[in-house]
Amino acid sequence: xxxxxxxxxxxxxxxxxxxxxxxxxxxxxxxxxxxxxxxxxxxxxxxxxxxxxxxxxxxxxxxxxxxxxxxxxxxxxxxxxxxxxxxxxxxxxxxxxxxxxxxxxxxxxxxxxxxxxxxxxxxxxxxxxxxxxxxxxxxxxxxxxxxxxxxxxxxxxxxxxxxxxxxxxxxxxxxxxxxxxxxxxxxxxxxxxxxxxxxxxxxxxxxxxxxxxxxxxxxxxxxxxxxxxxxxxxxxxxxxxxxx
Amino acid sequence: xxxxxxxxxxxxxxxxxxxxxxxxxxxxxxxxxxxxxxxxxxxxxxxxxxxxxxxxxxxxxxxxxxxxxxxxxxxxxxxxxxxxxxxxxxxxxxxxxxxxxxxxxxxxxxxxxxxxxxxxxxxxxxxxxxxxxxxxxxxxxxxxxxxxxxxxxxxxxxxxxxxxxxxxxxxxxxxxxxxxxxxxxxxxxxxxxxxxxxxxxxxxxxxxxxxxxxxxxxxxxxxxxxxxxxxxxxxxxxxxxxxxxxxxxxxxxxxxxxxxxxx
Numbered sequence: 001x002x003x004x005x006x007x008x009x010x011x012x013x014x015x016x017x018x019x020x021x022x023x024x025x026x027x028x029x030x031x032x033x034x035x036x037x038x039x040x041x042x043x044x045x046x047x048x049x050x051x052x053x054x055x056x057x058x059x060x061x062x063x064x065x066x067x068x069x070x071x072x073x074x075x076x077x078x079x080x081x082x083x084x085x086x087x088x089x090x091x092x093x094x095x096x097x098x099x100x101x102x103x104x105x106x107x108x109x110x111x112x113x114x115x116x117x118x119x120x121x122x123x124x125x126x127x128x129x130x131x132x133x134x135x136x137x138x139x140x141x142x143x144x145x146x147x148x149x150x151x152x153x154x155x156x157x158x159x160x161x162x163x164x165x166x167x168x169x170x171x172x173x174x175x176x177x178x179x180x181x182x183x184x185x186x187x188x189x190x191x192x193x194x195x196x197x198x199x200x201x202x203x204x205x206x207x208x209x210x211x212x213x214x215x216x217x218x219x220x221x222x223x224x225x226x227x228x229x230x231x232x233x234x235x236x237x238x239x240x241x242x243x244x
Numbered sequence: 245x246x247x248x249x250x251x252x253x254x255x256x257x258x259x260x261x262x263x264x265x266x267x268x269x270x271x272x273x274x275x276x277x278x279x280x281x282x283x284x285x286x287x288x289x290x291x292x293x294x295x296x297x298x299x300x301x302x303x304x305x306x307x308x309x310x311x312x313x314x315x316x317x318x319x320x321x322x323x324x325x326x327x328x329x330x331x332x333x334x335x336x337x338x339x340x341x342x343x344x345x346x347x348x349x350x351x352x353x354x355x356x357x358x359x360x361x362x363x364x365x366x367x368x369x370x371x372x373x374x375x376x377x378x379x380x381x382x383x384x385x386x387x388x389x390x391x392x393x394x395x396x397x398x399x400x401x402x403x404x405x406x407x408x409x410x411x412x413x414x415x416x417x418x419x420x421x422x423x424x425x426x427x428x429x430x431x432x433x434x435x436x437x438x439x440x441x442x443x444x445x446x447x448x449x450x451x452x453x454x455x456x457x458x459x460x461x462x463x464x465x466x467x468x469x470x471x472x473x474x475x476x477x478x479x480x481x482x483x484x485x486x487x488x489x490x491x492x493x494x495x496x497x498x499x500x501x502x503x504x505x506x507x
Contacts, residue, residue: 094341094346094349094350095350097343097346097347098343098346098347098350100343101343101346101347101477102347102475102476102477105459105476105477105478105479108479109479109480109481185474190481193481194483194484195481195482195483196476196481196482196483196484196487197476197480197481198476199461199474199475199476199482199487200474200475200476201471201472201473201474201475202354202357202358202472202473203358203472204358204359204466204470204471204472205470205471205472206469206470206471207469207470207471207491207492207495210471210474210491211487211488211491214484214487214488215484218484
């Protein structure tokens with residue numbers, strides 16, 4: 001089942017799933033999918049299926065963690081036990097704890113935290129199915145869920161990875177490319193501010209390759225940004241139609 | 245890590261940096277003095293202590309026999325853990341590793357793993373059954389900023405100092421024999437951390453600079469000047485231009501340190 005494919009890129013320059021180097025996987029975004037959450041988003045990117053929910057601003061819990069001058073953003077990235085090939089224990093792994101931290105830090109610059117002192121905002125991310133690039137899809141979904149919750153933001157945050165597969169720099173790595181490929185560079189961006197809010201990398205890249213991977217990821221982010229805004233608009237145009 | 249810094253000091257640091265100066269009189273891209281000592285814990289298979297200015301990190305390596313991961317049956321296992329022990333700072337509390345120590349351990353791990361610093365194929369005893377497991381335990385003794393670079397340096401120094409036990413296989417049982425061999429090492433990654441303060445990049449932030457920084461960026465560089473790991477941290481952001489600037493400067497700084505340490 002987990003056989004390594006021989007070639008990740010064929011003679012025509014197409015990837016395992018027939019994509020070109022700079023092509024994104026199909027993306028579907030839905031806003032307002034959970035009725036109990038203040039904001040919620042469902043995203044599919046390739047075989048990734050992820051739910052993000054936002055609660056708050058609400059009373060900070062635990063209370064002593066509240067800050068007098070701003071709200072506290074809390075974030076939990078969590079993978080369902082059935083989201084990967086071999087069952088993942090539901091207890092938070094070290095990877096999930098690290099990802100929760102970097103995702104939170106990628107969202108924080110976008111929020112006017114100082115508008116809601118002494119409160120807390122919770123972002124919960126549940127990965128229902130993982131297919132490589134879950135942290136990026138999670139950020140795209142979580143930022144949109146924050147907007148759906150009506151939290152004032154400087155810009156949406158959108159994320160996408162680029163990496164190196166065989167000898168090419170490619171966009172939006174899927175699971176196999178991520179595992180067998182040479183490098184993975186996830187990037188989160190606030191497109192209107194041209195601000196990178198998440199940047200990680202593993203693998204080996206020359207400085208020039210690294211730069212082109214970051215730039216390719218930024219281009220990918222900008223494409224997803226359009227879909228993100230479209231999804232948000234869709235929710236409210238639909239709501240309007242119902243009212244009428 | 246809760247931290248408090250007065251507004252006056254914050255302003256002072258920011259204004260100095262705008263003028264290209266720092267409170268401790270370093271240039272914006274200068275490291276603090278690096279002191280390195282190896283083999284100071286006799287019970288450990290390898291150890292090293294690094295002083296980066298007043299930041300002090302001790303790394304101990306234990307090598308044990310264990311099972312390989314199913315997807316890499318012929319390779320040894322690397323495990324990195326970091327402890328922010330309460331003696332190192334008034335802001336560190338006892339208890340299980342928090343997100344800061346987990347992030348620190350994973351950044352150090354990524355630098356070593358992705359650069360293939362250890363030749364893990366030489367750590368296999370019996371394919372699929374027994375391999376050497378290398379435990380890297382990062383112990384922060386004094387926190388004065390830039391734990392990432394200090395820990396990465398100390399971990400590499402300790403690995404370079406590590407001796408594996410010799411062994412024989414007798415009736416399918418592994419028997420440890422006398423003597424030892426150095427841990428097979430291929431590469432020497434060096435991690436360079438930047439802080440962004442007032443839209444300027446500085447290298448090797450110390451504690452007070454970390455307390456006022458908007459964001460930080462760590463970049464690991466291998467022996468061929470390739471990038472093998474990066475991590476952005478903190479509540480702020482970087483422009484794409486700053487990321488490129490940091491990547492190029494990291495290569496320069498890593499080479500400087502490599503020369504100094506003769507790695």
